[in-house]
Amino acid sequence: MNRDAPLILGIETSCDETGVGIVRGTTLLANTIASSMDEHARYGGIVPEVAARAHLEALGPTIRAALAEASVTLDELDAVAVTSGPGLAGALMVGVGAAKALALSLDVPIYAVNHLVGHVGADLLDTTAPLETPTVALLVSGGHTSLLLVRDLVSDVELLGETIDDAAGEAFDKVARLLGLRYPGGPEIDRAAIGGDPRAIRFPRGLTQPKDLVAHRYDFSFSGLKTAVARWVEQREAAGEPVPLADVAASFREAVVDVLVSKAVAACTDLGVPRLLLGGGVVANARLREVAVERADAAGIALRIPPRSLCTDNGAMIAALGAQLMMAGHPPSTVDFGADSTLPATEIQMAASVA
Amino acid sequence: MLLAIDTSTGTSVAVVDRDRATGELRCLAETGTDDTMRHAEVIGGFIRDALAASGIDRRELSGVAAGMGPGPFTGLRVGIAAAHAFALGIDRPFVPVVSHDAIALSRYTAGDDGPLQVVTDARRREFAVSEYDGLDADGLPVRVDGPVLVPRDEVPASRGIRFDATVVSAGAIGMLAELAFAAGRLPLAADAPIYLRAPDVTPSVGKKVLR
Ligand SMILES: [Zn+2]
Numbered sequence: 113m114n115r116d117a118p119l120i121l122g123i124e125t126s127c128d129e130t131g132v133g134i135v136r137g138t139t140l141l142a143n144t145i146a147s148s149m150d151e152h153a154r155y156g157g158i159v160p161e162v163a164a165r166a167h168l169e170a171l172g173p174t175i176r177a178a179l180a181e182a183s184v185t186l187d188e189l190d191a192v193a194v195t196s197g198p199g200l201a202g203a204l205m206v207g208v209g210a211a212k213a214l215a216l217s218l219d220v221p222i223y224a225v226n227h228l229v230g231h232v233g234a235d236l237l238d239t240t241a242p243l244e245t246p247t248v249a250l251l252v253s254g255g256h257t258s259l260l261l262v263r264d265l266v267s268d269v270e271l272l273g274e275t276i277d278d279a280a281g282e283a284f285d286k287v288a289r290l291l292g293l294r295y296p297g298g299p300e301i302d303r304a305a306i307g308g309d310p311r312a313i314r315f316p317r318g319l320t321q322p323k324d325l326v327a328h329r330y331d332f333s334f335s336g337l338k339t340a341v342a343r344w345v346e347q348r349e350a351a352g353e354p355v356p357l358a359d360v361a362a363s364f365r366e367a368v369v370d371v372l373v374s375k376a377v378a379a380c381t382d383l384g385v386p387r388l389l390l391g392g393g394v395v396a397n398a399r400l401r402e403v404a405v406e407r408a409d410a411a412g413i414a415l416r417i418p419p420r421s422l423c424t425d426n427g428a429m430i431a432a433l434g435a436q437l438m439m440a441g442h443p444p445s446t447v448d449f450g451a452d453s454t455l456p457a458t459e460i461q462m463a464a465s466v467a
Numbered sequence: 468m469l470l471a472i473d474t475s476t477g478t479s480v481a482v483v484d485r486d487r488a489t490g491e492l493r494c495l496a497e498t499g500t501d502d503t504m505r506h507a508e509v510i511g512g513f514i515r516d517a518l519a520a521s522g523i524d525r526r527e528l529s530g531v532a533a534g535m536g537p538g539p540f541t542g543l544r545v546g547i548a549a550a551h552a553f554a555l556g557i558d559r560p561f562v563p564v565v566s567h568d569a570i571a572l573s574r575y576t577a578g579d580d581g582p583l584q585v586v587t588d589a590r591r592r593e594f595a596v597s598e599y600d601g602l603d604a605d606g607l608p609v610r611v612d613g614p615v616l617v618p619r620d621e622v623p624a625s626r627g628i629r630f631d632a633t634v635v636s637a638g639a640i641g642m643l644a645e646l647a648f649a650a651g652r653l654p655l656a657a658d659a660p661i662y663l664r665a666p667d668v669t670p671s672v673g674k675k676v677l678r
Contacts (some may be wrong), residue, residue, distance in 0.1 A: 155668050157479040159667075159668045160667045160668035161540065161667055161668070162668065164540070164541070165540075165660075165662075165666060166542075167544075167548075168544045168547060168548055168660065171548060171551070171552070172551050172552070172555060175552075175555060176555075186555070186556055186558075199500060201541070202540070202541045202544070204507075205506070205507040205544065205545050205548075206542060206544050206545070206548045207548075208545070208551075209506070209507055209510050209544070209545035209546065209548040210508045210548040210549060210551065210552035212510055212511035212514070212549065212551070212555040213510070213511070213514060213548070213549035213550065213551075213552040213556070214552040214553070214555065215511075216511060216514050216515055216518075216525075216553065216556075217525060217552065217553040217554075217555070217556025217557050218556045219525070222511075222589050418489060446511055447511030447512055447515060448508060448509075448511065449508065450505065450507045450508035451507050
């Protein structure tokens with residue numbers, strides 16, 4: 113077994129992407145993704161049972177495709193890594209069942225790892241600049257919106273805050289729907305916002321009032337924003353006035369981006385950590401990246417954004433985290449772990465065996 | 468020699484073998500639980516334990532058989548996913564089997580004969596029902612109807628014995644696969660889970676205000 117640069121296959125099935133990645137240490141060899149997004153588009157959001165069915169169908173072919181892409185064979189693997197949480201329970205279980213059986217069939221160890229910390233691990237791949245810690249990480253997708261303080265990727269991750277209701281990506285989907293746009297909402301809102309004035313409508317920034325900051329300094333809330341957009345549109349319609357789609361879309365997006373970046377930058381400043389890492393599918397949003405670059409620059413914070421293919425949910429980030437655990441000499445997981453849909457970010461690895 | 472897995476009810480894992488000279492079927496090891504809530508947790512330990520108890524090396528296996536249901540979806544998928552992955556790992560064929568057929572085989576080899584109605588819980592006040600008419604010349608159960616979903620109080624009267632099953636033996640899954648292989652009758656079933664029910668969805672009621 114190669115402990116300096118182990119060959120790891122990572123399986124990710126926490127949401128609607130079936131991801132299989134292969135890494136050798138910090139070198140990315142394959143990042144194969146099958147998405148059931150098109151099926152969910154019919155329903156206007158992710159349907160857990162549809163996602164789980166799609167994972168079962170896609171997993172075998174996706175593993176084969178990843179092996180071909182990496183030009184490695186299964187018997188070369190040093191370990192298997194799998195997302196054991198957080199995520200959709202039924203979806204996670206498909207990956208967990210497959211990963212355990214694959215590891216046993218190859219007689220290699222298994223690492224059951226945390227999806228959120230995996231997003232941070234993605235930043236280690238294919239880069240010449242090593243990930244410096246401590247760093248603040250802002251992870252934003254349709255399934256989660258979390259702010260982490262990562263002191264050490266494999267041993268010390270703290271949850272600073274998270275959404276108390278909808279995930280940011282979910283807010284994009286819901287607002288897109290009420291504006292008559294399609295799913296997924298992020299790219300649709302982006303398109304609709306072209307030419308719009310982000311300051312045209314001052315939509316609320318959730319949990320930013322002084323009274324909220326006491327208990328929720330680094331937490332997020334997007335359900336009030338969604339309601340505010342709905343109400344604003346209804347009032348316009350009731351008054352018989354046209355709804356300025358571009359302005360609504362741009363102003364809504366600005367409210368989301370503003371609160372995400374403000375809280376992340378505040379965390380860096382408060383904690384004296386001059387590093388911020390972005391991860392998650394919503395990072396594909398150009399306006400989020402733009403505002404993050406601007407404000408990080410202004411605050412003297414070094415900003416890192418992995419390439420888009422490593423920001424969205426993928427198996428390579430899970431393999432990368434597994435490789436880090438193995439390289440740091442952490443014992444593998446026992447085969448007795450389950451899927452934990454609410455696995456806290458502090459739990460980097462599940463069911464580590466006693467060394 | 469086959470590894471067999473079924474998670475259509477609880478979790479069951481077995482290693483079975485068929486003696487090529489005598490045709491005798493043997494279950495070398497079988498392990499499992501009727502717990503219907505912990506498939507993902509227990510599947511790995513049972514595979515490991517069944518292999519260890521059988522005393523064989525995983526490379527001696529000639530395939531992996533799996534019960535494709537019917538059964539509650541979340542658990543059912545765990546076994547199928549595991550069986551697929553194990554087959555991929557040892558580079559041997561995956562052999563899908565209808566889980567009700569394994570229940571029928573268990574009953575017939577235990578001494579029942581004639582018409583047999585197999586009934587399992589499908590949740591939501593429904594049963595999954597299959598009808599059988601004994602074993603054929605190859606020793607495989609003859610399924611004449613099903614599996615289908617039926618409201619619990621509308622199960623048709625059995626033409627013979629009604630058997631309400633709460634467990635499916637992976638040993639029987641493996642034996643069916645061995646019998647079918649010996650008789651040149653694979654595949655026995657399609658490589659698709661037997662859900663018998665469309666996914667539960669709440670279609671979006673998109674409010675089209677602007678387009
Ligand atoms: Zn994610």
